[in-house]
Amino acid sequence: MADPSRSMAAPAVILLSGGLDSATAAAVARSQGFALYAISYDYGQRHRVELEAARRVGESLGVLGHVTVPIDLRAFGSSALTADIGVPKDRSPDAMGEGIPITYVPARNTVFLSLALAYAEVHGAADLFIGVNAVDYSGYPDCRPEFIAAFEQMANLATKASVEGSLRFKIHTPLVELSKADIIRTGTRLGVDYGLTRSCYDPDSSGAACGHCDSCTLRLKGFAEAGLTDPAPYQS
């Protein structure tokens, strides 16, 4: 028998990357009673591992729908987006914090949120959840609260649903002020299986993490500070 409470839950769209942060943001949304619709983006990531992880994370959270949107920006100039730049290894978190990271993608969260907005309108979802964080690795301009607030204001002028008054969009950023350790504590409390998530910029073909790129460094530091062991696979 279908769970009648599920059909009554308000729908929400969650941007799901396959990483630790978006899985946690999704779990927060679910804990608030939302019925989840997941959206992921295939923009030529170096590692399909991320999209496979996003799919597994969505399934584990019981999403009602999951779309993966192809975004092919190669024509913009390959160097600008997902180019074969070197992945820095073994940098301290302090060193990462200087300036805007070389992994920056032009207007990425603007593009991602715009597509999520369209998906939300289709499903009548007023609520969007995104796992941006402005504490660790804060160099991305489109992870800051002032960007999110401006996007939300724009969104409410952009769509038929918001202009006609049936939806008032809200962009939720439940992780924005949390440290990586607090994100991991939150997700663990909510039952997130971090063994399904992938964060590494340079995994091997099996999906095992390198343990040395900026993303691995921050992730491992977060688990250590939370007093937990990362269940995801690492290269031995």
Place this chain on the structure above:
Amino acid sequence: MADPSRSMAAPAVILLSGGLDSATAAAVARSQGFALYAISYDYGQRHRVELEAARRVGESLGVLGHVTVPIDLRAFGSSALTADIGVPKDRSPDAMGEGIPITYVPARNTVFLSLALAYAEVHGAADLFIGVNAVDYSGYPDCRPEFIAAFEQMANLATKASVEGSLRFKIHTPLVELSKADIIRTGTRLGVDYGLTRSCYDPDSSGAACGHCDSCTLRLKGFAEAGLTDPAPYQS
């Protein structure tokens, strides 16, 4: 010999659909001395005619680059986007003005402008031109000045270039307050070849316009009011 003035011109991104309005907006941008980079979107339009027209219009205006970005939103639900809905015929312009048109696409200009923003950042272009119009056929929420202003504000918080201060984005809407007749007069004065443009929602396989859909009705009324003949092909 290359024209030295061209390399010194400031770059601008123009959203080019193949229709009359965006061709005119592009001509306005060129008349203001900008070097043009065009961006078009392949989102499953019923008629490839539009994209072919966009390509021709771009060439005629001497764009320095032209990208066509595929946007595949079929997974969102086909009915929501470019579905096989009937095309209304022979409606008066007054009747078209009631409510939001059935041809509305969720968050379309938000998605289009977001991708244009990424393209602009790649080319170091602070200026974006879009041929939105709030006079004729004004039911689209994402054609209104208040939406454009909110997008511009968001864009300036979104990107590395704007946050670091190297670019201050401006979204130009040179047609927003013009009637269709005034748009056509403006473009004609600037040398736009409207024979290259296509506006029809229901063209035949040769690209000839039906002459009876809302878009044709507005276009033909605009040419009539401007005292000009539309050079584009119509079905006999």
